[in-house]
Every structure is written in structure tokens, then in C-alpha cells.
Amino acid sequence: QVQLVESGGGLVQPGGSLRLSCAASGIAFSTFFSIYRMGWYRQVPGKQRELVADISSGGYLNYADDVKGRFTISRDTPKNTVYLQMSSLKPEDTAVYYCNARRPGNPPSSGYWGQGTQVTVSS
Secondary structure, three states: OOEEEEEOOEEEOOOOOEEEEEEEEOOOOOOHHHHOEEEEEEEOOOOOOEEEEEEOOOOOEEEOHHHOOOEEEEEEHHHOEEEEEEOOOOHHHOEEEEEEEEOOOOOHHHOEEOOOEEEEEOO
16 A cells, blocks of 8 residues: 655745655655656635645656745655655645645546644744
8 A cells, every 4th residue: 555645845035945745654655656657736714725845767858837936846766755846935835735646647636645744834
């Protein structure tokens, strides 16, 4: 059973930085990222969950337009961990951030989700 555990959320001032982590378990090391496309999504109350960034098994990076140049997704294969480095944070980045693992070609809803971590950007 695949499990994803996010960490690193919190309260930060506008212009600040945070790094989110998503630790994956339930499958052998070194094979997880070769099977699953990993993504970060976020959701605010009353709105749909939206893609922030994802990384393919081959390492191709994809970002939402409003985070390009500010956020960076990366992964550490030996640690089975995906990161989201967030810089120049804005109040509109406030949301619950979720980690997702899905097989290529399948929708995120078919994959695995973490429990979410709250990010609040406020002065």
C-alpha cells in the first residue's frame, strides 16, 4: 500500500520561503519514481484542487503559470521523497498543499494522496 506523508507547511510572511516534503512508502526504493508521476496540488475552501507542479518518471518538470519562477519541484530517489521549494510567497499561495502519486496517463484522482499540509502566507 502506497503512503504519502507531507510536511513542511506553516505560516510565512509575504516574500518568504518554505520547503514542503512528501515522503513515499510502500514500494521498493529506487523503483517508486520510475513508476509514478509525482505532483503537488493545492486547494482553498470552495475551490477545486489545482495542480501546482509535477515531475514525470523521466524527470520532466511541469509548473502552473502562477508559480513559474517561484516554485521548484525536485525529488530525492534514495529517500523516496519529493520536495516543493517555494519562494517569493504571496498571500494567494495560501492553501492546503497535497502530494499525489499517479501512474502516467491516469488522472490524479486515480492515484494516491497525502493528508495535506497547510501553508499560510500572511503578515
